Amino acid sequence: xxxxxxxxxxxxxxxxxxxxxxxxxxxxxxxxxxxxxxxxxxxxxxxxxxxxxxxxxxxxxxxxxxxxxxxxxxxxxxxxxxxxxxxxxxxxxxxxxxxxxxxxxxxxxxxxxxxxxxxxxxxxxxxxxxxxxxxxxxxxxxxxxxxxxxxxxxxxxxxxxxxxxxxxxxxxxxxxxxxxxxxxxxxxxxxxxxxxxxxxxxxxxxxxxxxxxxxxxxxxxxxxxxxxxxxxxxxxxxxxxxxxxxxxxxxxxxxxxxxxxxxxxxxxxxxxxxxxxxxxxxxxxxxxxxxxxxxxxxxxx
Numbered sequence: 001x002x003x004x005x006x007x008x009x010x011x012x013x014x015x016x017x018x019x020x021x022x023x024x025x026x027x028x029x030x031x032x033x034x035x036x037x038x039x040x041x042x043x044x045x046x047x048x049x050x051x052x053x054x055x056x057x058x059x060x061x062x063x064x065x066x067x068x069x070x071x072x073x074x075x076x077x078x079x080x081x082x083x084x085x086x087x088x089x090x091x092x093x094x095x096x097x098x099x100x101x102x103x104x105x106x107x108x109x110x111x112x113x114x115x116x117x118x119x120x121x122x123x124x125x126x127x128x129x130x131x132x133x134x135x136x137x138x139x140x141x142x143x144x145x146x147x148x149x150x151x152x153x154x155x156x157x158x159x160x161x162x163x164x165x166x167x168x169x170x171x172x173x174x175x176x177x178x179x180x181x182x183x184x185x186x187x188x189x190x191x192x193x194x195x196x197x198x199x200x201x202x203x204x205x206x207x208x209x210x211x212x213x214x215x216x217x218x219x220x221x222x223x224x225x226x227x228x229x230x231x232x233x234x235x236x237x238x239x240x241x242x243x244x245x246x247x248x249x250x251x252x253x254x255x256x257x258x259x260x261x262x263x264x265x266x267x268x269x270x271x272x273x274x275x276x277x278x279x280x281x282x283x284x285x286x287x288x289x290x291x292x293x294x295x296x297x298x299x300x301x
Contacts, residue, residue, distance in 0.1 A: 003072070003075070004035070005035050005036075005038060005039040005042075006039070006068050006072060007025075007072055008021065008025060008027070008032055008035040008036065008039075009035075009036060009039055009047065009061075009064065009065070009068070010065055010068060010069045010072055011024055011025050011032075011138070011139070012032065012036060012048065012055065013048075013057055013061060013062075013065040013069075013154070014065075014069075014137040014138045014139065014154065015137075015138050016054045016055065016056075017053070017054035017055060018032045018033055018036070018054075018055065020054075020138065024138055024139065024140075036048065043060070043064075045058070045060045046058050046060070046061075047060060047061035047064065048061055062152070062153070065153075065154060066153040066154065066278070069154055069277065069278065069279065070277070070278055070279020070280065071279070073277060073279060073280050073283075074279065074280075074282065074283070090120045090121070090283075090284070090285035091120060091121040091122070091123060091285075092109070092120050092121070092122050092123070092142050092143060092285050092286065092289050093123050093124075093125070093140065093141045093142045093143070094106075094109070094122065094123070094124045094125075094141065094142070094143050094144075094145075094289070095124070095125045095126070095127060095131075095132040095135055095136065095140075095141040095143075095144045095145070096124075096126065096127075096132055096144060096145030096146070097126065097127075097128075097129070097132075097145065097147065098126035098227060099227065099228040099229055099245075099248060100145060100163075100245075100272060101124060101126060101145055102126075102229075103229075103247065103248060104247065104296075104300065105124075105145055105293060106122075106124060108292060108293055108296035109122055109289055109292060109293065110122070111292070112288065112289065112292055120285040120288075120289075125141070129146050129147050129148045132144040132145070132146060133146055133148070133150050133155065133275065136155060136275060136276070136277060137154060137155060137277070139277075142276070142280065142283075142285070142286050142289075143274065143275070143276055143286055143289055143290060144274075144275040144276075145160070145272055145273070145274060145275075146272070146273045146275050147270055147271070147272060147273070148273070149273060150273075150275055153278060154277060154278055155275050155276070155277060155278065156275065156276055156277070156278045156281070157273040157274065157275045158273060158274045158275075158290070158294070159271055159272075159273055160271075160272040160273055160274050160293060160294065160297050161271075161272055161297040161300055162269045162270065162271050162272075163245040163246065163247060163269065163270050163272065164245070164246040164267045164268070164269055165204065165207070165208055165243050165244065165245060165246070165267065165268040165269070165270065166243065166244060166245075166246050166249065166253075166260050166267065167208060167212075167241065167242075167243055167260060167261045167262045168235055168241070168242055168243075168244055168249055168252075168253070168258045168259065168260055168261065169193075169235060169240065169241045169242070169258060169259065169261055170235060170236065170237070170238040170257075170258055170259075171256065171258070171259050172238060173193065173238075173240075173241065173261070174259055174261065176193075177189055177190070177193070177261070187209060187213035187215050187217075187218070188218075190217075190218075190241065190261075191217075191218035191219060192219070193219070193240060193241055194219070194222035194223070194239060194240030194241070195217065195219055195220070195221045195222055195223075195240050195241055195242065196221065196222065196223045196224075196225070196231050196234045196235055196239050196240045196241065196242040197221040197223075197224050197231065197242065198224070198225065198226055198227065198228060198231060199221075199224065199226070200220070200221060200224055202217055202220070202221055204242070204243040204244070205217050205221075205242070205243050207243075207268055207270075208243040208268050211264075211266075211268040212262065212264045212267075212268065222239065222240050223239045223240060228244060228245065228248055229248070231244060232244060232248060232249055232252065232258075235249075235258055236252060236257050236258055241261065243268075245270075247300065274290055274293060274294070276290065
C-alpha cells in the first residue's frame with residue numbers, strides 16, 4: 001500500500017474535510033479526493049461519509065486512522081530529524097489557552113530550551129480549546145493544553161492540574177456590599193454590581209454562580225475583555241467583580257490589592273489536560289516536555 005495514500009487519509013481524518021486536508025498537504029482538493037477514492041478501492045470499504053460540511057469517518061476509517069496515524073507520525077519525525085544522534089534538538093509546537101500557557105506552561109518549559117544537549121526550540125500559539133485540539137489533530141501542534149477531554153482515539157489526554165476559581169473585587173466593593181450580606185443573602189447581594197468577564201456569555205461567572213449559588217447571574221458584563229490578565233487589571237482598578245483562577249490573582253490577593261468576596265466550602269475547579277496525538281509521546285522532545293510539565297504541576301498546588 002502506498003504510504004502517500006495513508007498520509008493523505010490521516011490528514012483528511014484529522015482535518016475533517018478534504019479542503020482543509022488539501023491545504024495542509026499542499027495538494028489540490030481533487031488530488032486529495034482521488035487519493036482517498038484509490039485507497040477505498042484498494043481496501044474495498046468506504047472510509048468517509050461525505051456530508052454538507054466536511055466528512056465523517058466510517059467505523060473502518062476510524063480503526064485505520066487509530067492504527068496507522070502513530071506510525072506515520074513516527075516516520076515523518078525520522079525523515080525530518082535524520083538519523084544523526086547529534087541532532088537531537090527539535091522544535092516543540094505548543095498550543096493552549098493564553099493565560100495558563102503564558103503564566104504556567106511557558107516558564108516551566110523555558111528551562112528545556114538551554115544547551116544541555118537535549119534541548120529543543122519552542123514555538124507557542126494561543127487559542128480556545130476547540131482551536132488547539134483541532135490544530136493538534138491536524139498536525140499544526142505537537143502538544144496542547146486543553147480544558148476539555150478530547151473525543152476519539154486519535155488524541156490522548158493526561159490530567160495535568162486543577163485550578164480553583166475565586167470571586168474577587170477591589171476592597172471598596174466589600175464595603176459597599178457589607179461584610180455579612182453575601183453570607184446571608186447569597187447571590188442576590190451581588191445582583192446590582194458590575195461584572196468583568198472575558199466573553200458576553202459570562203463563562204467564568206456563570207460556572208461559579210451555578211456551582212456555588214445554584215443560580216444564574218442576574219446582570220450582564222459591564223466590562224468584557226478577551227484575556228483573564230486584562231480582567232484582573234480591570235478588577236484591580238475597581239471596575240467590578242470577577243471570577244478568576246487563583247493562580248492568576250494570588251499576588252494581588254496577597255498584597256491586598258483585591259480581596260475574595262466569598263469562600264465556599266467546595267470551590268469551583270477546572271481541570272487542565274495535556275493532549276498529544278496518540279503515539280507521539282515516544283518522540284523525545286514531546287515526551288520530555290510532557291513529563292516536565294507534569295513535574296512542574298506538582299509545585300503549582
